[in-house]
Amino acid sequence: MNFHILTLFPDMVLDGLHTSIIGRAVENGLISIEAIDIREYSTDKHRHVDDYPYGGGAGMVMQPMPICDAYDDLCDRIGKKPRVIYLTPQGTVFSQKIAEELAAEEELVFLCGHYEGVDERALELVATDYLSIGDYVLTGGELPAMVMIDCISRLVPGVLNNDVSAEFESFHDNLLEYPQYTRPEEYKGLRVPEVLLSGHHKNIDTWRREQSIKRTYERRPDLLKDAVLSKKEQEYLES
Numbered sequence: 001m002n003f004h005i006l007t008l009f010p011d012m013v014l015d016g017l018h019t020s021i022i023g024r025a026v027e028n029g030l031i032s033i034e035a036i037d038i039r040e041y042s043t044d045k046h047r048h049v050d051d052y053p054y055g056g057g058a059g060m061v062m063q064p065m066p067i068c069d070a071y072d073d074l075c076d077r078i079g080k081k082p083r084v085i086y087l088t089p090q091g092t093v094f095s096q097k098i099a100e101e102l103a104a105e106e107e108l109v110f111l112c113g114h115y116e117g118v119d120e121r122a123l124e125l126v127a128t129d130y131l132s133i134g135d136y137v138l139t140g141g142e143l144p145a146m147v148m149i150d151c152i153s154r155l156v157p158g159v160l161n162n163d164v165s166a167e168f169e170s171f172h173d174n175l176l177e178y179p180q181y182t183r184p185e186e187y188k189g190l191r192v193p194e195v196l197l198s199g200h201h202k203n204i205d206t207w208r209r210e211q212s213i214k215r216t217y218e219r220r221p222d223l224l225k226d227a228v229l230s231k232k233e234q235e236y237l238e239s
């Protein structure tokens with residue numbers, strides 16, 4: 001899977017994405033992450049990439065030429081026209097389901113805006129998807145792009161050590177993950193639940209499932225409407 005990030009701050013995304021699990025995935029050749037500096041495509045002698053908004057108003061707007069030229073150059077280089085995700089609070093809110101859909105792509109482009117935004121014509125010409133990471137406004141698209149790349153990368157086979165772990169975690173089945181414990185058995189008077197020490201796998205599975213349902217009910221009841229629950233579990237929730 002190859003990620004291409006169109007940005008004015010290449011160091012920010014590269015530094016952030018070359019550590020830990022994602023860094024290892026890059027080293028192992030499972031994914032590649034390239035930052036394309038939009039400023040390199042400026043046609044201006046001062047390397048400007050933004051200008052005042054037509055119609056007036058505060059802030060600057062990123063011009064269409066450097067963005068479109070950077071994208072065209074990439075397409076020529078890789079011989080494909082990949083999907084382009086524009087990061088914006090005006091987009092559809094990113095989710096695990098969207099991550100799963102995007103993980104099936106071979107190439108993905110992330111277009112990071114800054115200032116007051118991007119000239120609408122650049123978006124008309126290159127953007128295929130508009131995605132947000134939540135209902136709040138950041139200073140640019142770099143952090144959202146990093147969030148999405150992290151999330152999509154861990155779905156690429158081989159990126160997580162344990163193949164099954166992406167399946168059995170938060171949002172699998174629309175339920176939150178059960179609580180986890182490690183050694184010691186007792187810490188500051190708090191004991192690991194006995195069932196987890198019992199070695200009885202069926203009881204452990206049952207306990208974990210109950211904990212997932214309980215936690216989802218308490219913290220994210222909105223998720224339960226799409227969760228697949230047995231009749232017994234449904235009754236337990238209603239009691």
Ligand code: ADE
Nearest residue numbers: 087088089132133138144
């Ligand atoms: N750019 C600025 N804020 C954003 C957000 N919440 N999601 C995606 N891109 C953004």
